[in-house]
Amino acid sequence: MTTRLLHVSDTHLGNRQYGSDVRREDFAEAFEQAIEYAIDENVDAVIHTGDLFDSRDPSLPDLNRCIDILGRLREADIPFYGIVGNHERKMDDQYLDLINKTRTAERLDRNPRLVNGEVALYGIDAVTKPAWHAEDFELEAPPEDAFTILCMHQLLDPPVPELFANHPLGDVIERVNVDLDALALGDYHETVGTVEEGTQVWYAGSTERCAKDEASPRTVSLLEIDDGELIRREKELDTRDFIHIDIEFAEGDGHAYAEDVVDRHNVEEKVVSVALDGESTTVTSRDVRGVVMDRGAAVCRVNDQRGGPDLDLSGGPSGDIESADNLIEEKLAESNLSSVAVEIEERVREGKATPTGFDDEVEEYLMEAQDEAFDEDGSAEEEGAE
Ligand SMILES: [Mn+2]
Structure with missing residues (x-):
């Protein structure tokens, strides 16, 4: 039996690039193109490795449009499996959970989803830099002989050049307990791949250009898994020049x-x-x-740039200013906080107080964490320094 999957990533729906509604429409149309291709090819499932939306608060029209497009997949009986990317990541429930209620998408997690009874799909949502060292990479065991694919949204070197990467690929291969046949990635917008210790690793690339230096053609990846072998082919999308x-x-x-x-x-x-x-x-x-x-x-x-001093802005903030969140996470990662501290910091930064307020919420969370760390069997959980 052959299983065919379409790997789509970084669609950034709702991106009004350069303040333009034309561009916002372009991002929707590129996603549409990818989904139409999945239907034409009659794949067994579509996997999406994060940044479905450009922001953590997509507008209602963007959300509606997304569900309409996914509805076509559903009509064709093709499941859509996704994970949450850094752009759209919220603290608790995710927009993907909301879309799930329309039965047009399903969120991947650490339990395998079986496609054709032979391909096991896993997903780990985007992990922030400060949370990385304490992240648990434990996956439920796959059925015997299943071809295993883990979906993640991280910048890993290789295949991402060291300069742009956040972590070595070896981190993941080492820390995941399951023998991975493939690692399907999002976050890096270029189409690149590598093989590490028998695991095929690749980025499908973004479906539209999020910056002008994303010059190469935008692609999605068609995966064919046959008898434990994976063949990957890139399909170029027709995007605006x-x-x-x-x-x-x-x-x-x-x-x-x-x-x-x-x-x-x-x-x-x-x-x-x-x-x-x-x-x-x-x-x-x-x-x-x-x-x-x-x-x-x-x-x-x-x-x-006329008249003024000759400034070289190529390395600095030009069109695509690094988000404040990235800069904060950069600094937090350096301080090596525990997962508890990281979570509390994130809740404060997201700034959405519950009806009972931050005090109560944080107190409750700390109590839970304490219980967990010093549970009955006396085994304190291993964490980084507070
Ligand atoms: Mn992205």
């Missing part, structure tokens, strides 16, 4: 000059980023945006 235009101004260059430079490019229906360099002139970035949009661009973003 990005184009970059540099306009170097000399003194006295006016509107006509900007038009000339723009006219050397076909901007129609594209996402256009323009960098203005050189001398400050009377032409404003708004003027340039007008020129580009007049020529039929879908979205235009202008970065005016």
Whole structure:
């Protein structure tokens, strides 16, 4: 028997990239394309490795749209299995749980879901950096002879280049108690893969460009599992083109000059980023945006670097400023807190007080943690330093 799965990831539904509703629609359409492909290919199931939504509070229209698209899968009798990514992660219930109630999606966990009686799917939601060292990677044992696939949403090296990765891949392979045949990953938006100690490891990539440096084609991965062997093929999605235009101004260059430079490019229906360099002139970035949009661009973003000192912003905050949450988690990870402290910090940061308030909630949580740590058999749970 052959089992065929479609691996989709990082769809970021609701992303109004560059403040554009056109882009928001693009993200929905890319997801739609992936799901249509799953239906055309009549796969046995779709797996999604997180960041289904771009934010932890997706709008009602985004949620509705998502359920509509997933409804088509359901009509085709194809189950959709997902995990929670860092972008959409909430403290308690997840939007995926809500969608689950419409019976169009199911959340993977540490118990295997069997597809065709031969492929065991597991899922571990995105683990924050500070919680990583205390995370429990224990999975329920799979049925004998099952092909095991674990879905996660983390930046692991390899195949993610060390510079962008958060943890070594070996961490996962070592800490998971089950013999994994495959590790299907999300979070990294490029399509890359590797093999480690007999485990096939790969990222399906995002379905739309979340940043202009995500230049390569967006893909989903078609998995064919036959007799314990996995063959993976990438399917390219048809997404909107990005184009970059540099306009170097000399003194006295006016509107006509900007038009000339723009006219050397076909901007129609594209996402256009323009960098203005050189001398400050009377032409404003708004003027340039007008020129580009007049020529039929879908979205235009202008970065005016004229006149000022030559700043190299490539490594710093440009279009995609790292979120404050990331920076906080970065610092917390360095302080090596216990899982209890990490959880409390997260609840405070999410800032959603229960009706009884934070005091009671935290107190209750601490009591539970205490009970758990010093339970009857006297075995204190191993944790990092408080
Ligand atoms: Mn993502």
